[in-house]
């Protein structure tokens with residue numbers, strides 16, 4: 001009797017384990033944004049739920065692979081020279097190294113600095129002005145933009161369809177080799193969604209694995225008082241649109257107003273994350289600040305409240321920072337770099 005119960009327990013354990021191992025092999029991970037470690041998506045401890053929903057685009061490692069290939073494929077630009085990855089480079093935390101403004105097909109210059117791509121699944125809106133609010137349809141903007149890839153969506157699909165091993169890849173992933181816009185955008189969106197950066201020194205301090213130096217801790221104090229309202233941890237942005245007091249630059253970019261047509265939104269931009277800053281210079285929407293020192297100089301002396309009625313009330317009058325405040329702040333900001341993200345072989 002006992003023995004048979006034991007045998008039964010043992011058997012069910014084996015069945016359960018086999019099922020679990022079976023599950024682990026199954027690359028279909030999630031429908032509702034829950035734990036998806038195997039495909040590379042996870043919600044780091046203490047982070048809010050992501051904004052992007054995987055309900056219509058369940059994560060699979062094969063889809064991610066396809067998305068990565070499309071992301072890095074220059075044939076998806078008019079002259080076959082520029083891929084998403086030309087401007088969004090892994091070692092630069094997916095920004096464009098050494099470029100003040102973006103640089104697309106035929107040497108055409110864009111009007112904005114290329115932001116890094118990480119933690120994109122948490123962004124409720126995309127672009128400096130929030131001109132897109134969906135990680136999938138957003139992709140059409142750079143693809144079709146004259147100064148970026150300059151390729152109409154239909155032609156992109158035709159080019160993909162003309163490549164035999166893409167057909168094979170679509171068949172492997174989706175069961176049929178139909179090359180549709182929806183499948184293409186969803187795959188690229190999945191690749192972007194797994195670009196999670198959550199292993200900076202700051203993160204390690206939160207989880208008790210590291211400690212700030214005295215300088216970094218002092219910088220954190222200043223940061224909490226002066227910066228964190230807009231650059232809110234753990235994503236280091238509250239995703240709002242604000243005017244941080246920059247003088248209109250050479251591009252005279254109206255920012256959020258271009259989308260809403262509201263005068264009140266002129267010169268407001270999406271608050272950028274401050275993770276990975278050492279990989280993403282230069283800074284600001286038009287790349288005008290070459291270094292973090294230049295950024296801090298702006299906040300401490302150059303906030304131009306007189307230039308725009310829309311300068312954020314928090315910053316009216318500037319943020320007086322002493323020499324040691326600046327040094328401490330800079331040390332703190334550097335703790336937000338995640339070099340394991342910038343060097344992750346999976347993303348290359």
Ligand code: HEC
Pocket residue numbers: 071082083084085086087088102103104105110112113114115116117120123125126127128129131138139142143147148149188192
């Ligand atoms: C020529 C350079 C260039 C190319 C090529 C390019 N991008 Fe971008 N990307 C930019 C710039 C510049 C911005 C900011 C645009 C803006 O704010 O108007 C941007 C913004 C984005 C954003 C929003 C980031 C944020 O923080 O809001 C995403 C996502 C993105 N690009 C994905 C892609 C994908 C996917 C491709 C390929 C289909 C691509 N990009 C191709 C330069 C480029």
Ligand code: HEC
Pocket residue numbers: 223226227228229230231241242243244246269270271272273274277280282283284285286295299312314315319329
């Ligand atoms: C009122 C909200 C607000 C406050 C407070 C604020 N910022 Fe910003 N920050 C912004 C906005 C908006 C931008 C983007 C401005 C642009 O490019 O036009 C920005 C941009 C930046 C950038 C450039 C990031 C990049 O990728 O280009 C850095 C670095 C930065 N802020 C650091 C700080 C620091 C340090 C403090 C505190 C001293 C601070 N910010 C306070 C709103 C704010």
